[in-house]
Amino acid sequence: MPGENLSRDEARERAELLSVDGYEIDLDLRSAVGGPDGDGDAASGPRTFRSVTTIRFRNARAGASTFADLVAPAVNAVTLNGRPLDPATVFDGTRVALEDLPEGANTLVVDAQCAYSRTGEGMHRFVDPEDGEVYLYTQYEPADSRRVFTNFEQPDLKAPFRFQVTAPEEWTVRSNGAEESRDGEVRRFAETKPISTYITAVVAGPYHYVTDSYSRTFEDGTTLEIPLGAMCRKGLARHFDADDIFLITKQGLDFFHDNFDYPYPFGKYDQAFVPEYNLGAMENPGCVTFREEYIFRGKVTQAAYESRANVILHEMAHMWFGDLVTMQWWDDLWLKESFADFMGAFTMVESTRFKNGWITFANNRKSWAYRADQLPSTHPITADIRDLEDAKLNFDGITYAKGASVLKQLVAYVGREAFLEGARRYFKKHAYGNTQLGDLLSVLTETSGRDMAAWSRSWLQTAGVNSLTPVATYDAAGRITELAVLQEAAESHPELRPHRVAVGLYRRAADGDLVRYARAEVDVAGPRTVVAELAGAERPELILVNDDDLTYCKVRFDEASLATLRAHLGDMTDPLARALCWSALWNMTRDGLMPARDFVSLVLAFAGRESDIGVLQMLHTWTRTALTQYATPGWREEGGRALAEGALRELRVAEPGSEHQLAWARFFASVADSEADFRLLSGLLDGSARIDGLDVDQELRWAFLSPLASHGVADESAIDAELARDDTASGKRHQVRCLASRPSAAVKAQAWAGVVESDALSNALVEATIAGFTQSSQRELLAPYAGKYFDAIERVWAERSIQIGVIVVKGLFPALQDDPATLAATDAWLSAHADGAPALRRLVLEARDDLARALRAQACDAGAAEAGI
Numbered sequence: 001m002p003g004e005n006l007s008r009d010e011a012r013e014r015a016e017l018l019s020v021d022g023y024e025i026d027l028d029l030r031s032a033v034g035g036p037d038g039d040g041d042a043a044s045g046p047r048t049f050r051s052v053t054t055i056r057f058r059n060a061r062a063g064a065s066t067f068a069d070l071v072a073p074a075v076n077a078v079t080l081n082g083r084p085l086d087p088a089t090v091f092d093g094t095r096v097a098l099e100d101l102p103e104g105a106n107t108l109v110v111d112a113q114c115a116y117s118r119t120g121e122g123m124h125r126f127v128d129p130e131d132g133e134v135y136l137y138t139q140y141e142p143a144d145s146r147r148v149f150t151n152f153e154q155p156d157l158k159a160p161f162r163f164q165v166t167a168p169e170e171w172t173v174r175s176n177g178a179e180e181s182r183d184g185e186v187r188r189f190a191e192t193k194p195i196s197t198y199i200t201a202v203v204a205g206p207y208h209y210v211t212d213s214y215s216r217t218f219e220d221g222t223t224l225e226i227p228l229g230a231m232c233r234k235g236l237a238r239h240f241d242a243d244d245i246f247l248i249t250k251q252g253l254d255f256f257h258d259n260f261d262y263p264y265p266f267g268k269y270d271q272a273f274v275p276e277y278n279l280g281a282m283e284n285p286g287c288v289t290f291r292e293e294y295i296f297r298g299k300v301t302q303a304a305y306e307s308r309a310n311v312i313l314h315e316m317a318h319m320w321f322g323d324l325v326t327m328q329w330w331d332d333l334w335l336k337e338s339f340a341d342f343m344g345a346f347t348m349v350e351s352t353r354f355k356n357g358w359i360t361f362a363n364n365r366k367s368w369a370y371r372a373d374q375l376p377s378t379h380p381i382t383a384d385i386r387d388l389e390d391a392k393l394n395f396d397g398i399t400y401a402k403g404a405s406v407l408k409q410l411v412a413y414v415g416r417e418a419f420l421e422g423a424r425r426y427f428k429k430h431a432y433g434n435t436q437l438g439d440l441l442s443v444l445t446e447t448s449g450r451d452m453a454a455w456s457r458s459w460l461q462t463a464g465v466n467s468l469t470p471v472a473t474y475d476a477a478g479r480i481t482e483l484a485v486l487q488e489a490a491e492s493h494p495e496l497r498p499h500r501v502a503v504g505l506y507r508r509a510a511d512g513d514l515v516r517y518a519r520a521e522v523d524v525a526g527p528r529t530v531v532a533e534l535a536g537a538e539r540p541e542l543i544l545v546n547d548d549d550l551t552y553c554k555v556r557f558d559e560a561s562l563a564t565l566r567a568h569l570g571d572m573t574d575p576l577a578r579a580l581c582w583s584a585l586w587n588m589t590r591d592g593l594m595p596a597r598d599f600v601s602l603v604l605a606f607a608g609r610e611s612d613i614g615v616l617q618m619l620h621t622w623t624r625t626a627l628t629q630y631a632t633p634g635w636r637e638e639g640g641r642a643l644a645e646g647a648l649r650e651l652r653v654a655e656p657g658s659e660h661q662l663a664w665a666r667f668f669a670s671v672a673d674s675e676a677d678f679r680l681l682s683g684l685l686d687g688s689a690r691i692d693g694l695d696v697d698q699e700l701r702w703a704f705l706s707p708l709a710s711h712g713v714a715d716e717s718a719i720d721a722e723l724a725r726d727d728t729a730s731g732k733r734h735q736v737r738c739l740a741s742r743p744s745a746a747v748k749a750q751a752w753a754g755v756v757e758s759d760a761l762s763n764a765l766v767e768a769t770i771a772g773f774t775q776s777s778q779r780e781l782l783a784p785y786a787g788k789y790f791d792a793i794e795r796v797w798a799e800r801s802i803q804i805g806v807i808v809v810k811g812l813f814p815a816l817q818d819d820p821a822t823l824a825a826t827d828a829w830l831s832a833h834a835d836g837a838p839a840l841r842r843l844v845l846e847a848r849d850d851l852a853r854a855l856r857a858q859a860c861d862a863g864a865a866e867a868g869i
Contacts, residue, residue, distance in 0.1 A: 004071065004094045006143065007387045008329055011154040014066050018152060020159035021056040021105075022191070025149045028166040029204055030185065032116065032125055032134050046073055046115040049123065053150040055108045057159075062103035067095040068110070069146035069153040071122075076111040096150060110150040118762040119801045120278035122147030123202070126762070128275070130235045130728045135205035137274040137289055139282060142330060142391040145197040156328045156434040158194040165189070165202060172207040172231065176200055176286040178268050192285070193265060194432045196326050201284035203272045208237035212246045214253050214269070224263050226253065229270040235728055236273070236295050245271060248309045248352055252316045255351040259420050260320055262427045271312070275729055276764035278803055281311050283318030283340070290315075297730060298699035301659035303614035306354045313352075314344030320427055328434040330391035334381045334460070335435060337395070338403025341365065345404070356575065360614045361408075362549040363579040365401040367618070370554060370587060372397030373465045375849050377842045378493070381406060381460045382437050389839035392802050398463075405552035406459045412500045412550045413455065414448035422447040455498070464493025468501065468524065469556035470543040478539040483531045485524050485545055499524040503531050504547030504577065505540035506564075514564070514571040519547060541568075544577060554591075555584040566598075570606035579615050586622050589630060592856040595864035596630035599623070600639055604646040613659050620667040627671075628776040629818065629850075630857035632865060643671045648680075656693020665694055669703050673777070678713045681705075698726050702734040710741040710775045733768045740772025748773060748781060755808055756792050759800060766804060770811035779816045786814035786822055790829045797840045809840065813847040818854050826851065 028050040035047070055068065071094050075087040078096060090097045096110060116125035116136075121144045126135045138148055146153045163175045169185050176199075177190035192200075212228040228249060230242045249271070253264065266285040277291035294308045321343070322336030345365070349357040372378060377393075381403045385391050411419045422444040430439060437460065441452040472483045485503065487496050505518040518540075520533035541564040546555050557565065565581055572578040585602065588594040603623045610616045627639050647668035654661035672681060681704045683689025684696050696704070705722055708714035716739065723735040740751040751773040755766050774782070789812055797805045814822055826848040833841065 005387050005389050006069070006153060008331070008385060011156070011329060014152060015154065015156050017060050017064055017066055018157060019058045019060075020152060020157050021058065022159050023056075023149070023151065023161045024054040024164070025161065026050075026052040026164045026166075027148070027202065029123075029136060029202075030166060030168060032136055032204075033168060047125070048073055048113040048115050050076075050111070051114045051149050052111045053109070055150065055152075057106050057108070057152070059101040059103055059106055062101075064101050065097070065099045066101070067097050068108060068150050069094065069143075070096055070110060070112060070150040071144075071147045072112040072114045074113040076113065077109075078111075079107075079109040081106055094146075108150070112150065114148055117147065118276075119803050120276055120763040121801055121803050124274075124276060126275045126729075128233060128235055128729055129732050133206050133234065135207065135233055135275060137203045137205075137272065137277075138201050139278065139289065140198040140200070141279075141282060141395075142198055143388045145200055148202075151197045153197050154329070155196040155198065155326050158196050158326065158432065158434070160191045160194055161200050162191040163189045163200075163202060165204060167204045170206060171204055172209045173202070173204040174229070174231070174270050174272065174287050175202050176266070176284060178227070178286075190267070195285060195323060199282075199284045199323055201282075201287040201289065203231070203270075203274065203287060203289065206234055207231040207272070208234050208240065210240070210242040212242075214250050216253070216257050216263070218263070224257075226264060227268040229268065230273075231270065232273040232292060232295055233275060233729070236292060236297070239295050239297050240273075241295075244305070245308075245312065248312045249316070251351045252313045252347055255347045256316065256320065259423075260427060261424045262320060262324070262431070264319060265324055265431075266319060276762055278763060281315045283315045283322055283336075285319055285323045288315045298697035299662055299695060301613045301617065301663055302354075303360070303617055303659075306348070306357065306360060306614065309352055309354055310344045310348050310357065310360075313347045314340045317343035317347065320423075324427060324432065325430045326434050328436050330385040330388075330394065331383055332436055333383070333385070333391070333394055334399050334403045335437070335440060337399045338381060338407055341400045341404035342407040356612060356614075358549065359576050359579045359612055361404075362576060363583055363612075363615050363618050366405055366549075366552070367583060367586070368397040369401035369405055369552070370397075370465055371590075373402055373463065374490070376845045378463045380463050382456075386838075389802065389837065392806070393839050393842055402465075402552060408549075409459070409500060409551045410444075410455070414444065414450050418448040419444070458495065458497040462493065462495040462497075464490055464495060465552065465554055466495075466497055466499070467554040467556050468499065468545045470503065470545050470558055470561070472540075472543060472558065474539055480535055480537045480539065483534045483537075483543070485522070485529045485531060487524055487527055487529070496526055499546075499551040499553060501545060501551050501553075502547040503534065504544040505534065505537055506542035506544060506572070506577070507538075507540055508568065508571065512571055513573045514542065514568050515573055516544075516547070516577065521550075524551075544580065546580065547577060549576065549580055554587045555580060556588070557584065566602065569602060570609040575612045575615070578610070579612065582615060582619060589622075589626055589857065590853060592853075592860040595861040596626040596632075596857055597635055597639060597861055597864060599626050600631070600643065604642060608650045608653070613663060616660065617663050620663065620670070624670060629815070629854040630861060632858050632862040633818075635861065635865060640671060640673050644668065644673055644677055647671055648677070651691065651694075656691075657695070658693070661691075661693060662700075665691070665700065666703050669707055672707045673711070678708055678711060681708055682713065698731075702726070702731075702738075706734075706738055706741065709738040710743065710772075710777060712743045714738070716742070733764055736765050736768040737772040740769045741775055743775075743778055743781060745781060748778075748785070752785060752788070752812075756788075756796060756812070759804070763803060763807065766807055767811070770807065774811065774816065776816060782814070782816055785812070786817045786825065789814055790825060793829075793840065793844070794833065794836065797837055802839070805840070806843065809843045810847065813844070813851075815847065815851055815854070818851060818858070820855070823848065823851055823855065 031049050075091045078085040143153045165173050166186050173187050175189040176192045180190045181188045209231045214226040216224045232240050270287045273290045273292040281290040317340040321339040327335045345357045345361045348354050425443040445452045467488045469486045473481045475481050502521050504516045518537045522531045542561045589599040607619050651664040719738045751769050
């Protein structure tokens with residue numbers, strides 16, 4: 001639509017002109033229930049709700065013109081300063097034109113019919129297949145509140161909001177503010193503090209709602225009381241462990257109050273777990289929303305509980321970093337996301353039972369960052385965001401995980417107390433305001449005494465990841481004469497950065513354990529830095545640069561260290577050091593420096609001894625990628641068989657009932673590829689086979705059924721029978737995925753049409769269909785869709801919402817057609833669409849880079865095969 005993609009320049013001009021005194025928003029959501037089933041269609045139009053918005057704002061220049069944002073099927077009436085305006089004249093589908101504004105106070109009232117969403121953007125409407133109940137929730141970031149009410153949709157035009165919601169009387173309705181009054185179906189909510197449009201929220205439906213409270217007495221004797229709430233669909237109530245959610249919530253509130261010296265400012269604290277959610281969670285103040293998959297329907301590992309705790313604390317950190325103090329424009333998105341990502345792990349380790357959170361951070365989050373930072377779309381942490389489409393794609397591994405990694409390095413650089421004192425001053429100075437990079441740097445310079453401008457230029461304003469490699473020389477007695485760290489950068493991003501690193505020396509003890517016996521910290525600067533403190537140390541078997549994970553870099557090994565890892569990685573006793581070595585080996589595999597078959601062999605040799613469950617599950621993910629993308633095609637069958645046999649072996653020897661047993665069971669199902677494997681999975685499903693201690697609950701049943709469906713062992717009737725056992729929203733997603741995974745040309749054609757040629761499916765079912773469609777065992781079956789992909793994506797991008805466009809363009813890229821012809825077809829599309837939508841081109845460029853990387857890795861693996869390694 002014209003005007004839907006707001007530019008940074010437009011936002012800047014509007015912010016110079018306007019300030020907003022407040023919003024009053026009246027939503028009538030009774031239309032969500034009753035009437036024809038579904039969300040409307042092309043003939044009848046979408047299902048809508050009435051949205052009446054009153055905006056009180058001030059204009060700085062008499063006679064100026066600007067616009068308000070609204071994406072809606074229809075506008076009933078527009079009034080500006082009491083004067084009716086013709087909707088047909090002033091509303092173009094995305095903007096309400098405001099002409100010849102008087103200087104000073106103005107009042108705009110817009111009465112609109114807004115559409116319910118099935119893409120997770122705006123007011124999402126979900127019908128529970130289990131009981132037919134309707135659930136609603138909003139999701140806006142970066143700019144979808146305009147799909148629910150009229151506003152000035154940019155983060156630096158903050159204002160207080162007052163919501164009134166009319167909804168069925170039996171529903172639970174929550175918003176940012178506490179409910180102030182209720183008259184039958186009408187609920188009125190307290191006015192919020194000044195906040196940005198994208199963090200307002202409404203959640204409505206027959207939700208299961210649980211309450212608790214948090215109390216904090218401060219040194220001055222005052223007491224802060226925070227009402228706590230947690231909610232989910234009724235169908236999930238029996239699985240809802242609200243007590244653990246409240247425990248993590250209270251622990252987080254304690255930590256932030258201990259360290260931020262700024263009381264939680266938004267009154268109550270609701271946490272809503274909602275269906276078909278596109279994100280992990282969203283930091284709406286007083287009404288945080290989460291994907292309902294964080295409510296576990298079956299047995300999961302502690303890594304899943306740790307992940308949920310991290311997300312809860314990440315969103316809580318946003319109450320200060322992002323909600324209280326907000327970036328001026330999306331260029332400085334990192335000011336909230338990097339901090340929240342770092343503080344989530346920091347708080348979790350310091351205040352909850354998850355004391356190994358930094359291992360997960362090193363192994364999981366940084367892996368995301370390393371990948372993103374080597375894509376052609378990599379960007380500085382402080383990015384150049386021209387418009388909202390750019391902003392949508394910048395919620396990426398740079399903004400989150402690299403930014404958090406750099407902040408972890410900053411804490412090592414300036415010290416913990418200087419960092420936290422900087423945060424405290426930042427909150428007090430900029431409360432309820434908007435900031436840019438310089439605002440944060442100024443307070444950190446004050447508290448640390450360091451030159452933060454120089455640090456920022458190296459770490460925040462340049463892109464790319466450095467590699468650090470140890471080089472050691474020894475004397476005749478076997479002692480180190482010199483140990484140096486070499487720093488390298490990619491040609492495309494040649495910046496060499498200052499790194500505070502620890503260098504660890506490891507050797508085997510008498511009992512065979514590989515342990516650290518010496519450590520030194522050093523400031524790495526430039527291409528070569530000598531670690532003087534380690535001169536004279538006895539010869540190590542392994543040198544680990546970036547021991548303790550203090551900085552953000554790719555770790556490399558000298559030949560002796562690499563040989564030690566090949567033989568003794570499983571003997572390494574420190575779990576963080578071991579995780580860092582696994583991560584480094586995976587980076588080498590991705591970079592074409594280690595053959596994929598070697599990485600698979602290391603996993604088969606040592607993963608069974610991995611104690612950290614999160615690291616083990618990450619290894620399973622990496623190993624599948626190594627086999628399906630980085631191994632030469634001629635070795636995949638052999639490698640797959642070895643993986644399936646190894647996984648089954650570990651499954652059988654794992655402690656009965658343990659989380660390691662569960663992880664190996666899931667991994668075995670994901671790599672199963674023989675008739676014997678399928679017989680075992682079928683037997684575990686029908687009860688004719690059993691593995692001691694393995695509880696095959698409903699979620700595990702779907703995990704076992706999935707490979708049976710994709711290999712043609714389970715037919716449609718078997719899949720439908722499983723849905724009959726689990727006729728829930730989760731079951732429906734699993735069923736859709738399994739149906740689309742069947743090895744049939746007709747099935748693939750139907751799945752393709754369902755997501756490319758139709759918009760009937762919700763966001764969650766689009767994702768499930770694509771997940772089923774794309775099977776690594778069906779490359780030949782999927783080959784005809786490579787050309788169809790390039791023919792379709794420009795139209796899909798133009799016709800569908802950004803969210804659905806991203807899902808389709810990323811999910812259907814023909815990555816499994818991993819040959820030079822697909823690379824050439826991708827290049828041809830990019831060349832023919834040089835002036836195409838930048839966000840669409842970015843997605844295709846990223847997919848192209850992944851494919852090119854896979855081909856380089858396959859060449860490395862083929863070289864190993866030819867050499868007989």
